[in-house]
Amino acid sequence: MNKKVLIIGGVAGGASCAARLRRLDEKVEIIMFEKGEYISFANCGLPYHIGGTIEEREKLLVQTPEAMKARFNIDVRVKNEVIKIDTKNKSVKVKNEKGEYDESYDYLVLSPGAKPFVPKEASIESDKIFTLRTVPDTDRIVEFIKDKKPKNAVVIGGGYIGVEMAENLTEKGINVTLVEAAPHIMAPFDSDMITLGEKELEENGVKVILNNAVSEFYDEKDKLKLKFKNGEEVETDFVVLAIGVKPDTEFLKNTGIELAERGHIKVDSNLNTSVDGIYAAGDAVEVTDYVNGTKAYIPLAGPANKMGRIIADNISGIKSEYKGTLGTSIIKIFSLTGATTGNNERTLKRNNIPYKVIYAHPASHASYYPGGNPLTIKLIFNMEGDILGSQIFGYDGVDKRIDDIAAVIRLKGKVEDLIELELAYAPPYSSAKDPVNMAGYIAENVIFNKNEVILPEDIDKRDKEKTFILDVRTDLEFETGYIDGAYNIDVNEIRDRLDEIPKDKEIYVYCKVGLRGYIATRILLQNGFKVKNLTGGYETYTASKFVPKGFDNDSSFNKEVKEEVAITDYQVNRELDACGLCCPGPLMQVGNCMADMKDGEILKVKASDPGFFEDIKAWCKNTSNELLDITKNGGNIVAMIKKGTKVENQVLAKPLDNKTMVVFSGDLDKAIASFIIANGAASMGKKVTMFFTFWGLNILRKNEKVNVKKDFMGKMFGFMMPRGSKKLQLSNMNMGGMGAKMIRKLMKDKNVTSLEDLIKSAMDSNVEVVACQMSMDLMGITQDELIDGVKIGGVGYYLGEAEESNVNLFI
Ligand code: FAD
Numbered sequence: 001m002n003k004k005v006l007i008i009g010g011v012a013g014g015a016s017c018a019a020r021l022r023r024l025d026e027k028v029e030i031i032m033f034e035k036g037e038y039i040s041f042a043n044c045g046l047p048y049h050i051g052g053t054i055e056e057r058e059k060l061l062v063q064t065p066e067a068m069k070a071r072f073n074i075d076v077r078v079k080n081e082v083i084k085i086d087t088k089n090k091s092v093k094v095k096n097e098k099g100e101y102d103e104s105y106d107y108l109v110l111s112p113g114a115k116p117f118v119p120k121e122a123s124i125e126s127d128k129i130f131t132l133r134t135v136p137d138t139d140r141i142v143e144f145i146k147d148k149k150p151k152n153a154v155v156i157g158g159g160y161i162g163v164e165m166a167e168n169l170t171e172k173g174i175n176v177t178l179v180e181a182a183p184h185i186m187a188p189f190d191s192d193m194i195t196l197g198e199k200e201l202e203e204n205g206v207k208v209i210l211n212n213a214v215s216e217f218y219d220e221k222d223k224l225k226l227k228f229k230n231g232e233e234v235e236t237d238f239v240v241l242a243i244g245v246k247p248d249t250e251f252l253k254n255t256g257i258e259l260a261e262r263g264h265i266k267v268d269s270n271l272n273t274s275v276d277g278i279y280a281a282g283d284a285v286e287v288t289d290y291v292n293g294t295k296a297y298i299p300l301a302g303p304a305n306k307m308g309r310i311i312a313d314n315i316s317g318i319k320s321e322y323k324g325t326l327g328t329s330i331i332k333i334f335s336l337t338g339a340t341t342g343n344n345e346r347t348l349k350r351n352n353i354p355y356k357v358i359y360a361h362p363a364s365h366a367s368y369y370p371g372g373n374p375l376t377i378k379l380i381f382n383m384e385g386d387i388l389g390s391q392i393f394g395y396d397g398v399d400k401r402i403d404d405i406a407a408v409i410r411l412k413g414k415v416e417d418l419i420e421l422e423l424a425y426a427p428p429y430s431s432a433k434d435p436v437n438m439a440g441y442i443a444e445n446v447i448f449n450k451n452e453v454i455l456p457e458d459i460d461k462r463d464k465e466k467t468f469i470l471d472v473r474t475d476l477e478f479e480t481g482y483i484d485g486a487y488n489i490d491v492n493e494i495r496d497r498l499d500e501i502p503k504d505k506e507i508y509v510y511c512k513v514g515l516r517g518y519i520a521t522r523i524l525l526q527n528g529f530k531v532k533n534l535t536g537g538y539e540t541y542t543a544s545k546f547v548p549k550g551f552d553n554d555s556s557f558n559k560e561v562k563e564e565v566a567i568t569d570y571q572v573n574r575e576l577d578a579c580g581l582c583c584p585g586p587l588m589q590v591g592n593c594m595a596d597m598k599d600g601e602i603l604k605v606k607a608s609d610p611g612f613f614e615d616i617k618a619w620c621k622n623t624s625n626e627l628l629d630i631t632k633n634g635g636n637i638v639a640m641i642k643k644g645t646k647v648e649n650q651v652l653a654k655p656l657d658n659k660t661m662v663v664f665s666g667d668l669d670k671a672i673a674s675f676i677i678a679n680g681a682a683s684m685g686k687k688v689t690m691f692f693t694f695w696g697l698n699i700l701r702k703n704e705k706v707n708v709k710k711d712f713m714g715k716m717f718g719f720m721m722p723r724g725s726k727k728l729q730l731s732n733m734n735m736g737g738m739g740a741k742m743i744r745k746l747m748k749d750k751n752v753t754s755l756e757d758l759i760k761s762a763m764d765s766n767v768e769v770v771a772c773q774m775s776m777d778l779m780g781i782t783q784d785e786l787i788d789g790v791k792i793g794g795v796g797y798y799l800g801e802a803e804e805s806n807v808n809l810f811i
Helices: 012-024 043-051 065-072 135-148 160-171 191-203 301-315 345-350 398-410 415-420 435-447 456-460 475-479 491-500 515-525 537-544 556-569 585-596 612-623 668-683 694-700 712-720 735-749 755-764 773-779 795-803
Strands: 004-008 029-034 075-078 081-086 091-096 099-104 107-110 114-116 152-156 175-179 207-209 214-220 223-228 233-236 238-241 245-247 278-280 329-333 336-342 356-360 376-381 387-394 467-471 506-510 530-534 574-578 602-607 626-633 636-642 658-663 688-692 768-772 791-793 805-810
Touching: 004 012, 012 029, 012 065, 012 107, 012 301, 043 135, 043 160, 065 075, 107 301, 135 238, 152 160, 152 233, 160 175, 160 191, 160 238, 160 329, 191 207, 191 329, 191 336, 191 376, 191 387, 191 537, 223 238, 278 301, 329 398, 336 398, 345 387, 356 435, 376 415, 376 435, 376 537, 387 398, 398 415, 398 435, 415 435, 456 506, 456 530, 456 537, 475 585, 475 612, 475 795, 491 515, 506 515, 506 537, 515 530, 515 537, 530 537, 574 585, 585 602, 585 612, 602 612, 612 626, 612 636, 612 795, 658 668, 658 694, 658 795, 668 688, 668 735, 668 755, 668 805, 688 694, 688 795, 694 768, 694 773, 755 768, 768 773, 768 795, 773 791, 791 795, 795 805
Parallel strands: 004 029, 004 107, 029 075, 107 278, 152 175, 152 238, 175 207, 467 506, 506 530, 574 602, 658 688, 658 805, 688 768, 768 791
Antiparallel strands: 081 091, 091 099, 114 245, 214 223, 223 233, 329 336, 336 387, 356 376, 376 387, 602 636, 626 636
């Protein structure tokens, strides 16, 4: 007698099982039940049909029952739902338009998939709330958009489907708000990486609302009213619910087939369920996490297809095993690609698995060949060299890198294997040291203790008294932005400036992406300093700090992008392609070009370094050139810059009119003079910035003692220096403190305002009082010891202000 196999579910797992089974066994009788109208459709393509990228609906229908019958001799029964299983008598009960019938089996394959989760508050009568799983779901959304021409949509849930829908609805010209209840979208990524995706969404006009949820839905005829947990109310034309899926396994209850807590089918490594002769595959199955061995639920098409094939093998007598799921996945977010494999930090922490992290930002291909873009690679590994996971973002070449790493994890490879991988290289595709090799090198340096790394969170949590942040980028880069409190020494000057770096503190070094930081670390370590390098550098640090504007996002970037056409209207005098160069390369090239150009001429510059988007704004501001326009398209940034100082409509184009002062001295008379000038300039409506450094800091100290933790040197300085304005001495004729007392009396008699009142009045008039972070660090002064309202800043900040001033005093 021939075997009879029934398959429940006609898409990924079910259809691949059926086809493989037929290829292995011509005689077996195969019946495939599908409760929906279509089999083997491209569910992963559904959002792209809604967005219009996949124009023809037919392209979603990869197989038809007729084609499956013709090629594979499979009895496909669509609109036939299995409603019960009698495991004792080996038969199923099926319901279709005509009624119900029973079908017996020798083997039963379950691949019923998972269905969208709909919270009870969204279960209201409404034709404006959609979910997306099937082709008819897609048709409904497409028709709604066509008929109602909606302007606004709210996508609830920031998982893969939610994000894809946010993008595709935006592509249709709809204003989209994406709501996620967790602190970040896309749980498979760590929060420090997914900020890149959130930024891309926001820059393309999607309002990203995190840490919030819709708690009430009201259908108000033409609109839907949504009430958020934080009380915010929003009106929208429709909602797409994408808050996750649950296994479609209700019909398996009370059949004896063992289910996990959330309804997933329990299987062994051969994909047998707890009942003999019944196998299960796909989204409905509880899988083993390949990295950590725990049970997991990972609904992905690749694993579903593989499981279908494995079941067919086992039914046909070929012993085949499913060894676990890595969770390798990828997503397009407008022009950006994000991909992940293995475990993220959250999963590892939850399972108490020790790990290390490095970030790398190599170019996707040789930087001298056009079109390359930096990648952001996060590699998670342990000190034994096992690779535990990876996440990558970028505009080009993300897919192959994540697949390389996934393959190495799958084959139980180590960090050293990433280094040894021989990968295809020619300039348009990669570099002689592929980004995957680079990630391996950096991780190996950590394992061999050549480079102790810190993460952005370590910078934020640092003990300011015991650490010293050293920025080893060029001063040009430093001026465009830096980590608060950082001291700047270009890596190329570090050997000559070692005496500026404290030996009694731990040095946290950073550069743009980590490489120069590593070189500086090696120099400093060998000179006896305690050093750690910020892995991924300033790039990773700033990316991790991104917070979407949420309800405040006015989608202004979207407007900028739409006006991109206008960029062609400029009379461009010179064009510069700085693609492939990392900071400060593009800025330096812009500087060189502008030097040769005449006032009023326009430079069009194209760059691929993502940081260039903000850097060039700061550069133009600091150099009195006018940034006419800036657009971001994919990984490329195009800026139009007009040379010259006589530009209109720009802050810096105004005549330089601000006043800056470096207050170096801590003498009473000089302090009084500086505050008199500052108050005078402020009263004339000028912007005044006073930068207090070295002894000048004493003017800003509180008069009373503040209890703060200090090291020995800090305590010594604190003890020896005057605490606050009232303790300052005169520069001349001090006479053991008598001179200062006399001058104060004289000022009182002549009705001249006291220094303390001058300071207060300056601050009330918005004079910017800035304390030099570097001097504070050197002298062991903390912010708590300074009077309220003092800003902490670096030299870069002061220089930026000085650029905009026409009076600059050194007192
Ligand atoms: P499914 O493919 O869902 O098939 C299950 C079928 O069983 C369904 O058609 C259902 O109608 C039928 N069924 C259920 N119960 C019964 C019953 N009692 N009787 C008869 N028939 C029944 N994965 C990726 O890896 N990458 C992607 O880019 C991606 N994008 C996606 C986009 C969307 C919009 C969706 C919905 C999913 C996406 N997925 C993606 C997930 C992927 O489609 C699933 O992981 C995969 O299809 C799971 O296969 P499966 O066989 O377990 O279930």
